[in-house]
Amino acid sequence: MKPELIVLTLTTIALVLTLAGHIAMAFMLEHHSLGMVAAPVPFVLMLLALIAVLYAAKTDKSSH
Incomplete structure (x- = not known):
């Protein structure tokens, strides 16, 4: 696998985690x-x- 694809995959996972964290924080007031x-x-x-x-x-x- 190309190194660029591995780094892109890791950043995509980070983006999904960020979105999931924002959604979870939005509902945190209702569910502790x-x-x-x-x-x-x-x-x-x-x-x-x-x-x-x-x-x-x-x-x-x-x-190099």
Whole structure:
């Protein structure tokens, strides 16, 4: 698989998680348990971004 496709896949997953987090936060006032689900979303996004950046950097160095 091309490195660009892997990074694009990771960013697409991050986008879906962001949208799901926003939707969960919209309903959090009615259901308190959704707050527990939505709380780790920023940490998961940071982890996905870190993986994407490290993978892109590693692949870029090996191609030169």
